Amino acid sequence: MAGETALNWVGKHRDYLSEVSDTIWDYAEVGFQEFKSSKLLADELEKAGFTVERAVAGLPTAFVATWGSGSPRLGFLAEYDALPGLSQKVTTHREPVKEGAPGHGCGHNIFGAGVMGAVIALKEEMKEDKLPGTIVFYGCPAEELLAGKVFMARAGLFDDLDCALTWHPMGFNMVSLGSMTAMNSVKFTFHGIPAHAAASPEQGRSALDAVELMDIGANYLREHVVQEARIHYVITNGGGEPNVVPPEAQVWYYVRAPKRKDVDAIFERLVKIADGAAMMTDTTYDMKFSTACYDVLPNKALATLLNDSMKKNRSAYMERR
Numbered sequence: 001m002a003g004e005t006a007l008n009w010v011g012k013h014r015d016y017l018s019e020v021s022d023t024i025w026d027y028a029e030v031g032f033q034e035f036k037s038s039k040l041l042a043d044e045l046e047k048a049g050f051t052v053e054r055a056v057a058g059l060p061t062a063f064v065a066t067w068g069s070g071s072p073r074l075g076f077l078a079e080y081d082a083l084p085g086l087s088q089k090v091t092t093h094r095e096p097v098k099e100g101a102p103g104h105g106c107g108h109n110i111f112g113a114g115v116m117g118a119v120i121a122l123k124e125e126m127k128e129d130k131l132p133g134t135i136v137f138y139g140c141p142a143e144e145l146l147a148g149k150v151f152m153a154r155a156g157l158f159d160d161l162d163c164a165l166t167w168h169p170m171g172f173n174m175v176s177l178g179s180m181t182a183m184n185s186v187k188f189t190f191h192g193i194p195a196h197a198a199a200s201p202e203q204g205r206s207a208l209d210a211v212e213l214m215d216i217g218a219n220y221l222r223e224h225v226v227q228e229a230r231i232h233y234v235i236t237n238g239g240g241e242p243n244v245v246p247p248e249a250q251v252w253y254y255v256r257a258p259k260r261k262d263v264d265a266i267f268e269r270l271v272k273i274a275d276g277a278a279m280m281t282d283t284t285y286d287m288k289f290s291t292a293c294y295d296v297l298p299n300k301a302l303a304t305l306l307n308d309s310m311k312k313n314r315s316a317y318m319e320r321r
């Protein structure tokens with residue numbers, strides 16, 4: 001039966017895969033800091049016969065592990081970053097290992113270990129059945145920040161793939177044709193002129209005023225965007241003390257929508273609002289992109305194939321447990 005060798009391998013290595021997952025859970029490293037987590041996965045893949053290229057795309061914790069040759073070239077996307085403040089023991093109630101320390105929220109420890117198991121199992125299957133093709137495992141950092149793959153795509157690491165597969169841990173396994181929103185994450189920093197706010201306010205130009213006016217403009221914009229769009233912000237710098245007209249202030253925006261074109265259109269208007277805020281307050285501003293990404297582009301042919309395969313192999317796998 002197709003897939004039998006792979007299923008056998010997974011069945012025999014359940015404890016090993018859980019151990020890798022638990023270790024990454026304990027490491028609990030936040031985005032771009034996943035030094036131990038990425039090293040563990042890269043080392044294990046190397047031991048399993050994969051060729052590993054570390055620190056790709058200029059990111060110290062991104063890596064690519066390949067096995068096989070020729071086509072098809074199949075990509076598998078793995079993630080392993082944790083979130084700030086979610087430190088947690090393995091219990092059913094909230095109990096941090098260390099108060100305030102990072103922890104895994106949605107299971108990227110399982111995410112990384114699961115994809116690692118999948119590619120090694122597939123390698124065993126391809127070897128056994130002499131199947132042609134190349135497996136490419138992508139160690140993608142900082143996915144809680146939606147950031148890692150953006151750099152990797154810019155470096156052209158996905159260019160020659162025939163397809164890319166990924167998953168996310170949940171309470172159950174399923175094949176999804178769902179998407180996720182496209183997003184821009186951008187910081188707007190306004191620059192004004194400092195002055196004593198009581199003695200000589202006429203000489204000051206408040207960067208904070210600009211931030212506030214921009215936020216008001218953005219809040220009016222909400223009514224005139226697609227229903228599913230989301231615009232959120234935090235003020236990351238609002239000045240120092242009330243008696244100094246703030247010469248610098250910053251607001252950090254996320255703009256999300258189901259389609260990239262909607263994010264682009266809304267963002268263009270948000271920039272006009274920033275222009276307006278600067279004009280009203282006689283300030284200037286610059287903007288810095290933290291990240292931007294497309295909505296997930298699902299593939300129906302692949303999803304159908306996966307679904308059929310899951311249905312076919314489910315009973316076979318359950319027998320092996």
Ligand SMILES: [Zn+2]
Pocket residue numbers: 106107108168
């Ligand atoms: Zn997640």
